[in-house]
Amino acid sequence: MEEQKKYVLDLSVAGVERLHERYVLLRLTQKEQLPPMMPGQFVEVRVDRSPGTFLRRPISINFVDRQRNELWLLVAMVGEGTRQLACLKEGDVLNVVGPLGHGFTCQSGATALHDVLLVGGGVGVAPLLYQGAFLKSLGVKPTFLLGARTSKDLLMLDEFRKYGEVYITTEDGSEGEKGFVTQHTILQKQRFDLIQTCGPTPMMRAVARYAYQQGIDCEVSLENMMACGLGACLCCVEKTTEGNLCVCKEGPVFNIKRLLWQL
Amino acid sequence: MATLNVNIGNLRLKNPVMTASGTFGYGLEFQDFVPLDGIGGIIVKGTTLRPREGNDYPRMAETASGMLNCVGLQNKGVDYFCEHIYPQLLPTGGTYIVNVSDSSPEDYAECAARVNALEQIPAIELNISCPNVKDGGMAFGVTTKGAASVVRAVRERYNKTLIVKLSPNVTDICEIARAVEAEGADSVSLINTLMGMAVDIEKRRRVLSIGTGGLSGPAVKPVALRMVYQVARAVKIPVIGLGGIMTAEDAIEFLMCGATAIEIGTANFIDPAVTIKVRDGINDWLDRHGCKSVQEIIGTIE
Numbered sequence: 435m436e437e438q439k440k441y442v443l444d445l446s447v448a449g450v451e452r453l454h455e456r457y458v459l460l461r462l463t464q465k466e467q468l469p470p471m472m473p474g475q476f477v478e479v480r481v482d483r484s485p486g487t488f489l490r491r492p493i494s495i496n497f498v499d500r501q502r503n504e505l506w507l508l509v510a511m512v513g514e515g516t517r518q519l520a521c522l523k524e525g526d527v528l529n530v531v532g533p534l535g536h537g538f539t540c541q542s543g544a545t546a547l548h549d550v551l552l553v554g555g556g557v558g559v560a561p562l563l564y565q566g567a568f569l570k571s572l573g574v575k576p577t578f579l580l581g582a583r584t585s586k587d588l589l590m591l592d593e594f595r596k597y598g599e600v601y602i603t604t605e606d607g608s609e610g611e612k613g614f615v616t617q618h619t620i621l622q623k624q625r626f627d628l629i630q631t632c633g634p635t636p637m638m639r640a641v642a643r644y645a646y647q648q649g650i651d652c653e654v655s656l657e658n659m660m661a662c663g664l665g666a667c668l669c670c671v672e673k674t675t676e677g678n679l680c681v682c683k684e685g686p687v688f689n690i691k692r693l694l695w696q697l
Numbered sequence: 698m699a700t701l702n703v704n705i706g707n708l709r710l711k712n713p714v715m716t717a718s719g720t721f722g723y724g725l726e727f728q729d730f731v732p733l734d735g736i737g738g739i740i741v742k743g744t745t746l747r748p749r750e751g752n753d754y755p756r757m758a759e760t761a762s763g764m765l766n767c768v769g770l771q772n773k774g775v776d777y778f779c780e781h782i783y784p785q786l787l788p789t790g791g792t793y794i795v796n797v798s799d800s801s802p803e804d805y806a807e808c809a810a811r812v813n814a815l816e817q818i819p820a821i822e823l824n825i826s827c828p829n830v831k832d833g834g835m836a837f838g839v840t841t842k843g844a845a846s847v848v849r850a851v852r853e854r855y856n857k858t859l860i861v862k863l864s865p866n867v868t869d870i871c872e873i874a875r876a877v878e879a880e881g882a883d884s885v886s887l888i889n890t891l892m893g894m895a896v897d898i899e900k901r902r903r904v905l906s907i908g909t910g911g912l913s914g915p916a917v918k919p920v921a922l923r924m925v926y927q928v929a930r931a932v933k934i935p936v937i938g939l940g941g942i943m944t945a946e947d948a949i950e951f952l953m954c955g956a957t958a959i960e961i962g963t964a965n966f967i968d969p970a971v972t973i974k975v976r977d978g979i980n981d982w983l984d985r986h987g988c989k990s991v992q993e994i995i996g997t998i999e
Contacts, residue, residue, distance in 0.1 A: 440729040442970060480967065488914060489759050489966060531969060661757050661764060662966040666722035668742075668768045669757035678750050678771055683726075 438533050440664075441469055447526045448504055453589050457557060458520040459496070460507045462528055468505055471498050473565035474537020474630075474655055474687040477507070478663040479519065480529040487515035492660050492682070494561040494632070495533065497593070505530075506564075508589065510557035534663050535686050538565045538630045538653055540572060547574045551626040552598075553615050553641050555581040555633025559589055561655060562632060566597040577601065577626070579618055581637065585609035616640045626650055630687075639697075642690045646697040652690045656681045699983035700990040701976070703737075703957050705935050706883030708820045708858040710737040710792065710958055713991055714948065714976045717939050717962030718743055718796035718822060718862075719768065721972075723782055724789065730969040734790035735976065737958060740822050741782075743798040746808040748774035752829060753906040758895035763914025763941070764963060765893050767829040767905045770798055775811045783815055793817070794860070798824040802837075802850035810854040819857055823847065823882075826864030826889035828911045838864040838889075841876035848880035860937060863887040863928070865917075870924050871931035878932045886937035886960060887928060888921045914963040915941040922954055929955025929996055943971070945978020952979075955996040 445462035453459055478490035497506040511517045522528065538561070541547065550569055552562040559580055566576040576598040582588045585608040594600045601620045602610025611618050615637060621644070631641045632655035645652035658670040658681040665683025672681050673694045679685070690697070701712035715738035721727060724739040733739065751771025758765045772778075778795070786793050795812045799805040805823065812821055825838035825847050837843040848861055861877040863870055865888035874885050890911025895904040903909075921940020929936045938956030942948050943964045951959045964971045983991060 440969075442730060442968070486761065487759075488762055489764060659755055659757055661766070661963075662720070662726075662969075664722065664726045664969065666726045666742075667720060667757070667766065667966060668751065668771050669766055671751070671754055671756065671771070673754075 438470060438472065438475070440532060440534060442529065442531050444527050444529055445505065447522050447524055447528060449524060450520075450522055452520075453508075454586065456511050457589055458509045458511065459590070460509060460519065460522060460528070462505045462507065462530070463503050468498065468503055469533065471495055471505070471533040472537040473540065473568045474561050475533040475535050476663075476686060477505075477530040477532030478534060479507070481515040481518050482529075484515050484518035487518065489661055490531065490663065491515050491519070492534075492657070492663055494655070494686070495564055496560040497564045497567065508557060508560035531663060535682055536684065537561070538655070538687050539628070540565075540568055547628055549624065549626045549628075550574055550576045551579060551629045552576050553579045553581075553629060553631040553633070555615060555637040556587070557589075558633030558637070558655070559594075560632070562630070563590060563593055563597075565630060566594060570597045577620070577624070579603070579615050579620060581615035581633070614640065616644050628653070631655070639695060642695060643697045646690060653687050654690060654693070655687045656685050699980050699988055700992075701980060703991060705820070705860065705937065705958060706858040712737040712976050713952065713958035713979070714972055715794070715937065715958055715960045716740055716965065716972060717960040718824065720962040720965045723786060724791055724793070725785060727965070727969050728789070731973045736791060736972050737976070738792045738794050738820075740794045740796050740960065742772055743770045743796045743824055743827065744772050744775050744778050744808065744812070745770055745799050746775055746804045748772065748777065755904060755906055756910070758904040758910065760893070760895060760912065760914070761916060763912055763916035765895055765905060765910035765912050766890070767907050767910035769829040769907070770827060775808045779811060779815060783818070787817055792819065794820045794822055796822045796824050796862070797851075798827055800830070802847050805847050806850040806854045809851045813855050813857060820860060821855060821857070822860040822862050822886055823851055824862050824889070826862050826866075828864070828866060828890055828892045828909070829907065835864050835866060838873065839867050841872055844873050845876045845880050848877045848882050852881040858883045860884040860886050862889055864889050865920060865924055866892050871927055874928045874932045878934050882934060884935045884937060885928060885932065886939060888917070888924050888940045891917050891920065913941070915943055917941045918947060922950060925951055925956050926954040926998070942975070943967070945975045945982060948975050948979055949982055949994065952991065952995050953998045955998075957995055
């Protein structure tokens with residue numbers, strides 16, 4: 435895969451939308467055109483005015499709106515740093531390094547992609563929006579399967595529906611089918627030739643196990659703890675068939691065939 | 698424009714700003730952010746005779762004004778470096794120094810000898826202070842005997858500039874510095890990371906895979922400054938200072954304490970262009986204060 439040029443950008447906040455008690459959507463822009471970014475890549479965000487936050491925070495690219503020249507980041511408030519990000523106001527400046535890493539497969543060489551299933555859980559749905567939009571722009575209609583604890587935890591459904599069919603599971607049954615994503619009936623009804631997933635590790639493992647058993651190609655987006663984001667510090671490694679690889683540089687998206695997960 | 702060049706033994710650096718091993722990859726990872734030929738010296742990732750997988754994940758924990766790591770010298774070995782990485786470095790015009798680490802004086806020496814054969818690598822930094830490997834690493838750096846044994850073995854097989862990186866995890870860093878100077882080291886760099894620990898109270902266990910790790914970042918700067926100040930007075934060879942440098946002002950503090958050059962480490966993770974900013978900031982400070990050369994401030998603090 436071709437390496438994307440990386441930048442340090444001072445982006446201004448064009449909008450902050452509280453989607454949920456724990457999630458905020460940041461829309462960022464700049465005067466110049468935003469650089470090329472691929473679905474599944476991420477940026478490293480510097481968190482200012484947060485004394486306890488020393489390192490940058492890796493945040494996946496939720497969407498790139500080329501018409502409005504906006505980069506969208508869906509931020510889950512998990513600690514002091516991400517809570518500080520949620521306090522940003524329109525007009526504030528956010529320093530980001532990116533785009534970083536290797537994202538989801540968008541084309542598969544000779545054989546075109548047909549039936550792609552994008553499986554997301556929690557804040558892990560974030561990169562699937564941009565991937566879905568990207569696939570659609572290539573003429574591949576994606577199917578989304580989104581899981582959450584309750585209907586309140588489902589994020590950006592209207593956005594997802596712009597690009598493909600959306601199927602839902604909730605653990606309490608308050609929306610869509612009750613249960614986990616791997617139990618959804620769409621998996622029995624429709625055959626997919628590629629599954630791409632991002633979400634909590636237990637969910638991704640379950641999805642990977644399903645894909646492996648069904649003989650379906652599968653890519654997962656990992657979120658190991660990172661420091662540099664550039665493949666220099668070797669902190670975020672994952673064990674793979676090629677030894678320890680940096681999730682930030684070789685990933686964050688990996689085909690499950692490269693990982694040593696027991697499926 | 699002040700004159701920024703400094704000498705470390707026979708090694709002439711165009712400016713005193715270097716990168717700390719393990720924080721700047723092979724430089725190539727930072728090409729989009731900084732001109733690699735604008736950095737005084739790029740010290741590449743710790744290299745060992747044989748390939749190493751390093752420690753298990755998790756290898757990192759964020760701390761107050763810093764971070765802990767226990768990477769454990771993951772690298773593909775010196776032969777891979779010579780054959781595959783070294784040729785990629787040549788076109789960048791950077792000054793590269795290889796950080797050499799290992800588990801026995803013989804392996805250190807063999808690794809150094811293979812780097813000695815690389816024409817465009819003018820120096821090595823001998824890592825006798827890695828806190829994250831069981832066999833060797835810091836074990837050599839915490840006694841005068843151990844430190845001397847490694848430097849002696851390497852000096853026999855390596856005839857270019859030899860920098861020895863010292864551990865702060867000792868009772869008296871000055872006696873280690875004197876011991877390696879006596880064995881023919883051309884310079885000492887300090888400090889490597891301070892050994893520390895982090896705890897996850899929900900999981901009720903230590904965060905890092907091997908339990909402990911090396912602390913770096915601004916949190917360690919006062920300790921590093923004190924040690925640089927002391928060592929600069931204890932040895933005649935040039936001292937390279939590092940530990941928590943984030944800004945040009947931090948770098949100038951080290952220079953005034955007696956460091957001839959400085960290394961920037963963890964700061965590269967926060968700002969990938971920090972090296973060049975520190976270089977320019979040192980120059981601006983010298984200009985503002987009417988100094989014609991960086992030499993005018995080195996070791997000027999009583």
